[in-house]
Amino acid sequence: MEIKKELNDGICTLKPFGRIDTLTSGELEKEVNACCSGCDKLILDMAEVDYVSSAGIRVIIQAHQTVGKDSFALKNVSRNVMQLLTMTGFDKVLNFE
Numbered sequence: 001m002e003i004k005k006e007l008n009d010g011i012c013t014l015k016p017f018g019r020i021d022t023l024t025s026g027e028l029e030k031e032v033n034a035c036c037s038g039c040d041k042l043i044l045d046m047a048e049v050d051y052v053s054s055a056g057i058r059v060i061i062q063a064h065q066t067v068g069k070d071s072f073a074l075k076n077v078s079r080n081v082m083q084l085l086t087m088t089g090f091d092k093v094l095n096f097e
Helices: 027-035 056-067 079-088
Strands: 002-008 011-020 041-045 048-051 070-073
Touching: 002 027, 011 027, 011 056, 027 041, 027 056, 041 056, 048 056, 048 079, 056 070, 056 079
Parallel strands: 011 041, 011 048, 041 070
Antiparallel strands: 002 011
């Protein structure tokens, strides 16, 4: 998995490409943890993510809990991923841009 990282004015944006599953979630988790200590807000730009497994959801929820609700957001979530977040009820918990 490729993950692009941008840091602008205390806002860290991570843009993963591909699937976030058991094989790739660890890589995303490392990047999220690295960003958490050095930014005021974390945004996951999901424009290039077409699939998220339960392992990926775990990383997203952990980021939300670590950074805090007002300092974490998902952006450009695909229809398939949004359906999964809606089915699990996380669409009501997470912030979206």
